[in-house]
Amino acid sequence: MSTSATDHLNMRVVREPHYGPTTPGKLGIWAFLLSDAFSFFGLLLTYGVFYIQTPEWIPDYLPKLGIPFTAVMTFVLICSSVSMVLAHDACVHKNHAKTVRWLGLTILGGLFFLGGQVYEYTHLIGEGLIFGNSLVGESRYASTFYLITSFHGAHVLTGVIYLIVIFINLIKGKYKDGNHTAIEQVGLFWHFVDLVWILVFAFVYLIPATI
Amino acid sequence: MASPNPRNYIIAFIWLGVLTLLGVGLAQFPIPRIYAVIGIIALAIAKIALVGLVFMHIRYETVHLRNSIVIPFLIPVLFAIALICESANNGAI
Numbered sequence: 120m121s122t123s124a125t126d127h128l129n130m131r132v133v134r135e136p137h138y139g140p141t142t143p144g145k146l147g148i149w150a151f152l153l154s155d156a157f158s159f160f161g162l163l164l165t166y167g168v169f170y171i172q173t174p175e176w177i178p179d180y181l182p183k184l185g186i187p188f189t190a191v192m193t194f195v196l197i198c199s200s201v202s203m204v205l206a207h208d209a210c211v212h213k214n215h216a217k218t219v220r221w222l223g224l225t226i227l228g229g230l231f232f233l234g235g236q237v238y239e240y241t242h243l244i245g246e247g248l249i250f251g252n253s254l255v256g257e258s259r260y261a262s263t264f265y266l267i268t269s270f271h272g273a274h275v276l277t278g279v280i281y282l283i284v285i286f287i288n289l290i291k292g293k294y295k296d297g298n299h300t301a302i303e304q305v306g307l308f309w310h311f312v313d314l315v316w317i318l319v320f321a322f323v324y325l326i327p328a329t330i
Numbered sequence: 331m332a333s334p335n336p337r338n339y340i341i342a343f344i345w346l347g348v349l350t351l352l353g354v355g356l357a358q359f360p361i362p363r364i365y366a367v368i369g370i371i372a373l374a375i376a377k378i379a380l381v382g383l384v385f386m387h388i389r390y391e392t393v394h395l396r397n398s399i400v401i402p403f404l405i406p407v408l409f410a411i412a413l414i415c416e417s418a419n420n421g422a423i
Binding site for chain 2: 141149153156157160161164167168171172186187190193194197198200201203204205208306307310311313314317318320321322324325326328329
């Protein structure tokens with residue numbers, strides 16, 4: 120599809136009375152997010168079933184997850200969600216400089232989170248939290264932890280790449296006229312990544328850490 | 331229909347920070363485990379609602395679009411409740 124055709128799809132506003140002034144791109148990203156949410160729910164439900172069935176979730180010989188460090192990562196992701204929504208607001212109000220600044224901060228937040236995840240993995244693998252020899256792994260704790268957090272990490276990486284593409288277009292002046300649909304769509308994806316992390320942090324990190 | 335306001339974003343951000351701290355606190359303090367787990371899940375739901383309603387602008391959408399987004403999210407929740415009931419019935423909980 121040519122660029123002009125894509126722009127046409129993004130710019131066209133559906134005047135459907137029940138759905139209000141929304142673009143096909145926005146409806147499309149919502150449909151994608153719903154399907155993606157089901158993938159995450161499937162993983163978290165599997166985690167829940169394993170967690171309930173396993174008498175000793177974290178064996179003594181395996182390291183515990185670092186709650187304070189992950190809480191900081193969670194806070195950074197929340198901050199990046201705020202900067203994302205402020206970037207969208209600035210674009211709606213045709214404030215180019217603010218849009219660039221907030222979107223840049225969002226990208227930095229995403230990169231910080233990814234760096235934190237790499238650091239956490241390196242640290243945990245060094246302490247012996249590994250899959251084991253079988254496909255599912257000897258430890259359900261290790262297997263589900265890596266499966267869920269890496270699936271989320273892949274979403275963060277995708278989000279950062281998506282944000283960088285939009286950022287380059289922004290620098291080129293593509294959204295100066297107040298056409299905020301592309302920024303709104305990447306924003307929806309980024310907030311979804313934040314929303315899912317809230318669940319992952321609660322179920323994978325906080326609940327097993329309860330005394 | 332209400333329109334987005336940057337002030338609401340900052341208020342939501344402060345609440346998200348506070349709720350995150352409360353969640354971490356619940357996991358660390360020596361209170362009965364069941365209360366801590368229920369509290370952590372309730373705080374997570376509150377945070378999700380804040381992100382969805384304020385940052386993702388669900389509260390500013392039309393009723394039809396809002397329902398199209400929110401109702402499908404309830405399906406896995408019902409499935410989770412069914413699984414918990416089944417586990418309880420089998421004596422796993």
